[in-house]
Amino acid sequence: MKDTGATIEFRNVRKEFGAFTALDNFCLEVGAGEFMTLLGPSGSGKTTALNALAGFIDVGQGDILIDGISIRQTPTEKRNIGMVFQSYSLFPHRNVLANVSFPLQMRKMHKAEVRQRSMKALEMVQLAELAQRMPHELSGGQKQRVAIARALVFEPRVLLMDEPLGALDLKLRESLQLELKALQKQIGSTVIFVTHDQGEALTLSDRIAVMDQGEIQQICTPQELYDQPASTFIANFIGSNNILRVGGADQHSIQVEGLGRIPLKPGTEKPYAVGLRPELIRRTESDGVPAMVEQTIFSGEAIRYIARTEDGTEILLVEPRHPGEAPLAAGQSIALGFDFENLIFLPK
Amino acid sequence: MKAKQNWRLMALLLPAIALICVLFLNPLVGVLIQSFVGDDGFTLKSISKLWTSRLARVVLERTFWLAFTVTVICLLVGYPAAYYMSQLRPRKRAMITYLVLLPFWISILIRTYTWIILLGREGLVNNALQWLGLTEQPVQFLYTNFAVHLGMVQILLPIVILPTVAGMVNIDGGLIKAARVMGASPIRAFWSVFFPLSLSGAATGGLICFILSLGFYVTPTLLGGQKSLIIANLIDLQVHKTLNWGFAAALATALLLATLLCLLIFWLATRNRPEFATGGLSR
Ligand SMILES: Nc1ncnc2c1ncn2[C@@H]1O[C@H](COP(=O)(O)OP(=O)(O)OP(=O)(O)O)[C@@H](O)[C@H]1O
Ligand SMILES: [Mg+2]
Numbered sequence: 001m002k003d004t005g006a007t008i009e010f011r012n013v014r015k016e017f018g019a020f021t022a023l024d025n026f027c028l029e030v031g032a033g034e035f036m037t038l039l040g041p042s043g044s045g046k047t048t049a050l051n052a053l054a055g056f057i058d059v060g061q062g063d064i065l066i067d068g069i070s071i072r073q074t075p076t077e078k079r080n081i082g083m084v085f086q087s088y089s090l091f092p093h094r095n096v097l098a099n100v101s102f103p104l105q106m107r108k109m110h111k112a113e114v115r116q117r118s119m120k121a122l123e124m125v126q127l128a129e130l131a132q133r134m135p136h137e138l139s140g141g142q143k144q145r146v147a148i149a150r151a152l153v154f155e156p157r158v159l160l161m162d163e164p165l166g167a168l169d170l171k172l173r174e175s176l177q178l179e180l181k182a183l184q185k186q187i188g189s190t191v192i193f194v195t196h197d198q199g200e201a202l203t204l205s206d207r208i209a210v211m212d213q214g215e216i217q218q219i220c221t222p223q224e225l226y227d228q229p230a231s232t233f234i235a236n237f238i239g240s241n242n243i244l245r246v247g248g249a250d251q252h253s254i255q256v257e258g259l260g261r262i263p264l265k266p267g268t269e270k271p272y273a274v275g276l277r278p279e280l281i282r283r284t285e286s287d288g289v290p291a292m293v294e295q296t297i298f299s300g301e302a303i304r305y306i307a308r309t310e311d312g313t314e315i316l317l318v319e320p321r322h323p324g325e326a327p328l329a330a331g332q333s334i335a336l337g338f339d340f341e342n343l344i345f346l347p348k
Numbered sequence: 349m350k351a352k353q354n355w356r357l358m359a360l361l362l363p364a365i366a367l368i369c370v371l372f373l374n375p376l377v378g379v380l381i382q383s384f385v386g387d388d389g390f391t392l393k394s395i396s397k398l399w400t401s402r403l404a405r406v407v408l409e410r411t412f413w414l415a416f417t418v419t420v421i422c423l424l425v426g427y428p429a430a431y432y433m434s435q436l437r438p439r440k441r442a443m444i445t446y447l448v449l450l451p452f453w454i455s456i457l458i459r460t461y462t463w464i465i466l467l468g469r470e471g472l473v474n475n476a477l478q479w480l481g482l483t484e485q486p487v488q489f490l491y492t493n494f495a496v497h498l499g500m501v502q503i504l505l506p507i508v509i510l511p512t513v514a515g516m517v518n519i520d521g522g523l524i525k526a527a528r529v530m531g532a533s534p535i536r537a538f539w540s541v542f543f544p545l546s547l548s549g550a551a552t553g554g555l556i557c558f559i560l561s562l563g564f565y566v567t568p569t570l571l572g573g574q575k576s577l578i579i580a581n582l583i584d585l586q587v588h589k590t591l592n593w594g595f596a597a598a599l600a601t602a603l604l605l606a607t608l609l610c611l612l613i614f615w616l617a618t619r620n621r622p623e624f625a626t627g628g629l630s631r
Binding site (some may be wrong): 054055077080081089103106193 | 529540544
């Protein structure tokens, strides 16, 4: 990996649209060459953060730094940022090659070099044969790849991608994800990637920043995020989860709905709720929580059961599917087993 | 099923088609026939006169030149105005559009007479110039090419502005942002992205303006002098004064063919450009 990536830092950035606060005391540090994903529900301020970094909007308060230098006074075109827009934003009057050449032409590069580097970028996204096509003659996935080539062609130190794969079907999205990751490794740019899709975030990112209502809720690696979500909101947002309310507590144990009494390690505070991943629940013969299957959902490689415990709590569990084995039918009684260390204690 | 639906939709066009047949095609064919009819039946005399008559050639040339210069001026004046309008919020843009359309509520005749009052030897402009001491003698504005241009541009400007605005509004603002982030200064982003994409709308406006200019009659007649006699005047002359209807029809046919030729050239020049396919009016 080349050391082309720049460090990025948002310092207490605040952005208001009228009375509405789109970014609230937004702090984010991205290391050189890091692949950082902003993940969050619609309207949580992800695009606003990218727009602030690209210079499309003025931030009200706070500062944004690239390589430790404030860019608040730097006009957009001098920030040297590569950007992939969700809506492609290819220039309709320029063919594929001319689209990809654009950033190089703006940098007053020599004609021959522009051509050579643009073709190289197109080869990276496997579109060299379509260099002479006009954008309206491309499929959605091809457009998206042109947009990626155009953002990468000048080997930017900072690469912003706003749901670049959002408009694509699942298959194409998955193959482009891998391509994208490989390209980023190759060029070494620092990436801020925006997505709605938590699976995509888990696959691609070095770290994930979960956003909600203009604030960052948690920043950590994909694994940590999955295993130790910091809040009920995140536990629900990443993967599927059983979120169980917590009832009465004493020194050594808490009452969790559905599961009964759970021992509490000394010194731990009483959590707000407890999470349990559906794939970490197993069916046992005896000594589990008794429950009744309510619904069986076939989802290809796995089978999901919605079961109800005796106190009326709905529990989701997932089992790998074994061919030839008939799934449980609704109404069947089962016992649910789980390990205490797999419980996620959610503080809020 | 689909075909049937198409036919039903086509039926909606029937009134318009009937109207065109009766009011447009019918006289058009009449004119075409007229240009080949002389005192004693079929003749090529009128048509051949188009080549032999120096007057016809000069006037035809002058008509096209006038239409061209008027169109260029309209585009030069209208484009910045259209740009301004395209950058406004929709509500304000709608308001300005009404203002641009306002002159259409006043008849062309009245507007042209107004220029006569303004530009005459004793007119407002001359009085002002003399009062300011910029000139001793009244300046001859009326009955010049200048007056003709002024009058025509004033009338045709909205026709250029509106399609241009429509084309500009259709340009995706994200493209300008994309250009900026890729290293284009605001001015370069304008010239390399906005301007080329706005051409289709402006070209549509320009084309309409050009074709309308070719057929202008009232304004050049009232504001122009002898040197600005154009084809509409010449046709009128043949019809009303010299009663040479055959030649009048031949001139009209020539004008029609020349106009169609312009359309053909425009089409050939733009058919491979996707952004022109819609004339910039929609996407
Ligand atoms: N120009 C604007 N004027 C007013 N409000 C705005 C403007 N731009 C964004 N907002 C508001 O700011 C909030 C954050 O918007 P933003 O586009 O950053 O969301 P997002 O996280 O990118 O959402 P999505 O995933 O749907 O793209 C939204 O509630 C939005 O309505
Ligand atoms: Mg967004």
